[in-house]
Amino acid sequence: QVQLVESGGGLVQAGGSLRLSCTASGRTFSSYAMGWFRQAPGKERELAADINWSGSSTFYTDSVKGRFTISRDNAKNTVYLQMNSQKPEDTAVYYCAVYGYINRWWPGDPSRYDYWGQGTQVTVSS
Secondary structure: OOEEEEEOOEEEEOOOOEEEEEEEEOOOHHHEEEEEEEEOOOOOOEEEEEEOOOOOOEEEOHHHOOOEEEEEEOOOOEEEEEEOOOOHHHOEEEEEEEEEEEOOOOOOOHHHEEEEOOOEEEEEEO
């Protein structure tokens, strides 16, 4: 049974930083790509960033490039999202997700994910 547990959300002022963490279980973590999705009020969920199984390659949606960094620690079964220079439009529920394909990755393709965590709220005040 796959479980993904996010932490690290909260309230931050514009220009501030937060780091999200997601710990996974139930799958060989080091063999699967991971991603961070977000869903703002009234909007569809979008893939913000993802990372291949080894951590050697990453993808970012345009709106977070240069501000967010995704990384992973396979020894800890954990993926991170470092969010810097945050903007009010980053306000959303953030979800981590695990890929449905072993040792495969199509950068930025949200359709390849099959399990999501429960989400963590990030609120950026102006």
